[in-house]
Amino acid sequence: MKQTHLKATAIVLLVVGLFSTNLLFAHHSFQMFDRTQLVLIKGSVTDWNFNNPHSWLHVEAPDSNGELQTWSFEGASPVHGVRQGVTGNTFRKGELVSIVMSPMKDGRNAGAMCFVVKENEEVTFPGDATCNAYMVAQQWETNSWVKEGAHLDSHSSAP
């Protein structure tokens, strides 16, 4: 039973990745995000709203001036999140997380989650199809951009 679920989850991740420029899976467009770059945010979880129409992960992290701010990141709806192995219990208040996200074009402290590395180093995929999450996570792992990267580091989203 577990194997069936894992296979299905993997397939969904892959299909979502292949559809990553074809965003039908949300109830709105993604024009507000700059999907040409991916930014690393390291912060502490303040809230995890695993609800429709989209989940949102809120963290406390410094802005570019070093002042602690609330950062907000949009993710998938519960049904798509569950397919990607994420539930309402995935993130805990106060947990330190590293979020790789497509930032808002208007510069506000928000973005679209691509993938999130938890405190225990588990990689999670709570995002919608704004990036090719699996391939991006693999690229960032290969380059140690999460582990050795600094808060607000940015890299191109191009493979």
Add this chain to the structure above:
Amino acid sequence: MSYFKKSGIIGYAGLVLLLIMNSVYAQPGFKMPTMPAVEQPPGDFASADEHYAFLLAQANGGTQHTIESLPQWTGLWSMGLNTTAEIFFEETDFFLTLGPGGTVREGVLTPAYEQQFRERRAEIDQYGEQLYDRLTNCEYPGVPRWIWEPYVKEFVHMPNQTWMMNDMMNETRRIYIGQEHKNIDGTHSSTGDSIGFWDGDKLVISTMYVNPADYARNMPLTSNQFSMVETWQQETDETGAQILVTQVTFYDPLALVEPQSAVYLHTYSAELEEAGLRVRNWECSTSSNSYKDENGSTMFYLPGDPEYKDPRGYTDFPDLPGQSKDPIFDAQ
């Protein structure tokens, strides 16, 4: 690969990804279902009403099921592919419906609707996606988009009604079995008025009185004169998967030059049930912070904005114990 090792799904995903990089259609473990042929109407009908009446007569008034004999489409069902692209594009590629590209087929839509569709497609070609979707402000998908929405659906059959429930915005279609169309509302609605009958294990539905809507994001609009005839049947595909096959004929004298037909698939999603997913009430108006901005694009209200709605935070009674809408997370 430290953190990948801790994510149980990834090893398999990586293997499959390598196999399918060149073609999503040709790798082990992921079989694209073969689309059933589109069934054309068994005659030239001027309306969905006429079409439905013909099918009802052909079925001799339909099968009179009891609660015991009714088919049961138990569980959660996920959207699959459909052939709507073949109606509206020169190319017969489903994936065109998800993004840019493709050539709009001439003469399928009436001139005004074709012009609108061309403008929509031009926007998608320019920006990579449709800048604003009417669902952003919690407008219901409605019919025909209901069939296409990529969330999970549930079906309940009773002798006198079928309930077809979409996770998305709790939008439920009620199919009144063995009845006539009624509209005492003096208006149309998102799901309209649906009547149906059973022909063995096939459910035949006629729907009318629907609001203007669309076939999906990125696709053409429908008018308030839209109606449709559907047949729904559970089948087993060549991979052994349980699927629901929906044959639809769209009638829309204001938007379509002539009626058009398509087939849609849904797949039984045991993996979601195994993962513990249960459909919850969707409170879109209190949980969505997206809106249409002054440029006609989509934008968010964020924490700190006066318009921001905390989906789990609002209460008129903050000083009263037990008013939190997020007791599990708050207790962590």
